[in-house]
Amino acid sequence: LNLAEKKVLFPCYCCIEAVSPFLDSNLCFYDVELPGFHIPIDELIDKISHEQISAIVVIDYFGQVESRLPELYEACKEYNVVLIEDCAQSLLSNGVGNFCHVATASLRKLMPCPDGGAFKINATDLKPIFKSVKMKRGVVNDIAALLIIIIDVLHLEELNLNRGLFEKIFPFLKRMKQKTRSVMKPSHFCERMLTRVNPDVICTARRERWLFWKDQLKTLDVKFAMPTLADNACPLGFPILFGSKNIRDNILKFMSKRGIHLKVHWPVPNFIPSGFTTPLKMADRSVTLPVFPELSWAKMKHISNLLKEVLNKVV
Numbered sequence: 001l002n003l004a005e006k007k008v009l010f011p012c013y014c015c016i017e018a019v020s021p022f023l024d025s026n027l028c029f030y031d032v033e034l035p036g037f038h039i040p041i042d043e044l045i046d047k048i049s050h051e052q053i054s055a056i057v058v059i060d061y062f063g064q065v066e067s068r069l070p071e072l073y074e075a076c077k078e079y080n081v082v083l084i085e086d087c088a089q090s091l092l093s094n095g096v097g098n099f100c101h102v103a104t105a106s107l108r109k110l111m112p113c114p115d116g117g118a119f120k121i122n123a124t125d126l127k128p129i130f131k132s133v134k135m136k137r138g139v140v141n142d143i144a145a146l147l148i149i150i151i152d153v154l155h156l157e158e159l160n161l162n163r164g165l166f167e168k169i170f171p172f173l174k175r176m177k178q179k180t181r182s183v184m185k186p187s188h189f190c191e192r193m194l195t196r197v198n199p200d201v202i203c204t205a206r207r208e209r210w211l212f213w214k215d216q217l218k219t220l221d222v223k224f225a226m227p228t229l230a231d232n233a234c235p236l237g238f239p240i241l242f243g244s245k246n247i248r249d250n251i252l253k254f255m256s257k258r259g260i261h262l263k264v265h266w267p268v269p270n271f272i273p274s275g276f277t278t279p280l281k282m283a284d285r286s287v288t289l290p291v292f293p294e295l296s297w298a299k300m301k302h303i304s305n306l307l308k309e310v311l312n313k314v315v
C-alpha cells in the first residue's frame with residue numbers, strides 16, 4: 001500500500017491497539033466530532049483529492065456506522081486510496097464492512113468468544129494478498145483463550161486483567177507468540193462458540209439495554225456521547241460524558257467501591273497530536289455503561305440507582 005511514503009489518515013480518537021499496525025506509516029490524524037463521533041467526510045474527500053494519501057482508516061464507534069461512508073468509499077475508489085473500516089465495535093451492526101476496501105473486526109467485543117478476528121475484503125485486487133496468508137494453528141491461542149474463559153467463569157474480570165498483563169504474568173505466552181510470527185487461527189474455543197451464537201439475539205439484547213440507559217439517564221446531569229441509536233446499529237456500550245474529570249473520577253471510584261468497574265474508552269495514545277478535543281474529553285470525562293446481554297435487568301437497575309445517588313452527591 002506504500003504506507004511509508006504516502007500518508008495514512010487515521011481518526012484522532014482511537015485506542016493503541018487500533019493504531020499500532022500503522023505506527024511505521026506516515027500517519028496523519030483527522031478530527032472526530034462529539035457528540036455522535038461523526039467523521040468529517042467532506043474534509044477527507046477534499047484531502048484525498050489534493051494530497052498523496054495511500055489509505056484512510058475509519059472506526060465505527062460504539063457500533064455506529066457513519067451514514068456517509070458510501071460517499072467516502074466512492075471518492076477513495078476514484079483517487080486510488082484504500083479505505084479500511086475498523087469494525088471492532090460494530091461487528092453485529094447491519095451493513096458493516098460493505099463500503100470499504102477492507103474491513104477488520106474483533107470477535108471478543110460483541111460475541112462470547114475469547115479471541116479471534118475477522119477480515120472482509122471487498123477489493124478484488126487485494127483478495128490474492130489475503131489469500132496468500134497462511135494461517136497456523138497456535139497452541140498459544142488455545143492457552144490464552146482458556147485463561148480468558150476461566151477469568152470469565154470465575155468473574156475475575158473486575159481485576160481488569162488484559163492480554164498485556166497476561167503476557168507479563170506468563171512471559172512464555174509472549175515468547176510463543178513472537179516465535180510463531182505468522183497469522184494464527186482462532187482458538188478451538190472461539191471456533192466452537194461461533195457455531196453456537198445467535199447474532200440477532202445478542203443484537204436485540206444490546207439494543208434494549210442501550211435504550212434502558214437512555215431512558216434512565218435522561219433527567220441526570222450527563223451528556224450522551226452517542227445520543228442516537230440507528231436502526232441498523234448493535235451498540236458496544238452507552239458512552240456518557242460528565243462535566244469534569246474530577247466528577248468522572250469520583251464516580252469511577254464510588255462505583256468501583258461497590259463492585260461496579262466501568263470502562264473508559266480510551267486513554268489517549270501518547271502520539272496523538274495535541275489540539276484534538278474529542279480524545280481528551282473521552283479520556284478525561286467519559287465512562288461507557290455496559291450493554292452486554294448477560295447483564296441482568298436487576299443489575300442494570302442497581303447500577304442506574306447508584307449513578308443517580310452518586311450524581312446527587314458529586315455534582
Ligand SMILES: Cc1ncc(COP(=O)(O)O)c(C=O)c1O
Pocket residue numbers: 015017018059086088089106107108117
Ligand atoms: C476500534 C478498535 N479497533 C481495534 C481494536 C483491537 O481489537 P483486539 O484487541 O480484539 O484485536 C479495538 C480494541 O479495543 C478497538 O476498540
